[in-house]
Amino acid sequence: MPEDSVDKPNVVTCTAPVNIAVIKYWGKRNEELILPINSSLSVTLHQDQLKTTTTAATSRSFQEDRIWLNGKEEDITHPRLQSCLREIRRLARKRRNDGDPGVESTCLSHKVHICSVNNFPTAAGLASSAAGFACLVYTLARVFGVEGELSAIARQGSGSACRSMYGGFVQWIMGQQDDGKDSLAQQVAPETHWPELRILVLVASAERKPVGSTSGMQTSVQTSCLLKHRADSVVPGRMVEMIEAVQRKDFPAFAELTMKDSNQFHATCLDTYPPIFYLSSVSHQVINLVHRYNSHYGETRVAYTFDAGPNAVIFTLQQHVPEFVQVVQHFFPPETNGGQFIKGLQVAPAALSDELKQSIGLEPMSKGIRYMIYTKAGPGPYVVEDPAQHLLGSDGLPKKTV
């Protein structure tokens, strides 16, 4: 290899999506390997609205591994970061030893600099760790020349991250083995499969969540017998039904399972001792609103789901979005001089009938929702080819604009 290419940093930038579970993962059987007590299923959200971008660079001149997240240097010795780095380097070494010409053998001995940014608030219950670890693993794999199944590595960063390694509809099969080799994500259907499906993220608060999911689910596993019942007797059947609903594009079936599973997850949080509350009064109002909206029409047109935070994620079909957005704006009047209320895809104007307002019949809750993000299902991680998009400069440090 010519001398100059050895000195030139090897730089790769990738992006990865957020995913939202419709059958929830909650509870581990192995904390270190991040092996779940039940399978789960999610929809990958479109990166035009929500994504993590990560640049990784290796260079002979780097003294140590370093990482910057959203503009701030963080501790690279964090065990989960270390698991991902170690696993990628181990695979790269294995491939090199197997004689694979694709592996950059020089960079294996080099230190890596990593810089990552989200285009949405961190820790707001928007699964930032999922997109973050998926992006980290995908980018590290490219920089070290590793290919193939990567979801088992992303899983060791954050459980839900394994599902962000694919686009569309993705299941995380819990697996049976103690070593976790069969605990993998798998695409159920691509993002093009159900083009009418739409997603609205109702951002109730950008505050940090009170109990993180890692420690929350630990307490749930230790104390909730409802969680055990859920994992053993409820989720297996629901996974089968959900996969069928997705394959058939059966919105009412998909929606009902989604809402029931979100409700059961939050019931297990309440069954945890001491109990964990992720839903706020705004969340409860959204739940009531959705049920009243559906019952007004006598059919399931809209579904909600909530993760470890108060933000609602709404699923519906494209044709119902304009009216439902009007409903949300009516029952959650936004701040008059606040920023843009609807971000993301364009929403067509719609009228709201008095009959519908009366039939929903809730007291409007002003400023309950700060803004909403309108999006749809999207693709998995990809490489950004344009070098101008690299987050690290030629000196291996974050660019000033990051």
Ligand code: DP6
């Ligand atoms: C409620 O994947 O954040 O969003 O594996 O400890 O990192 P760790 O937990 P994490 O948990 C996500 C929990 C959830 C449900 C889900 O995404 O399936």
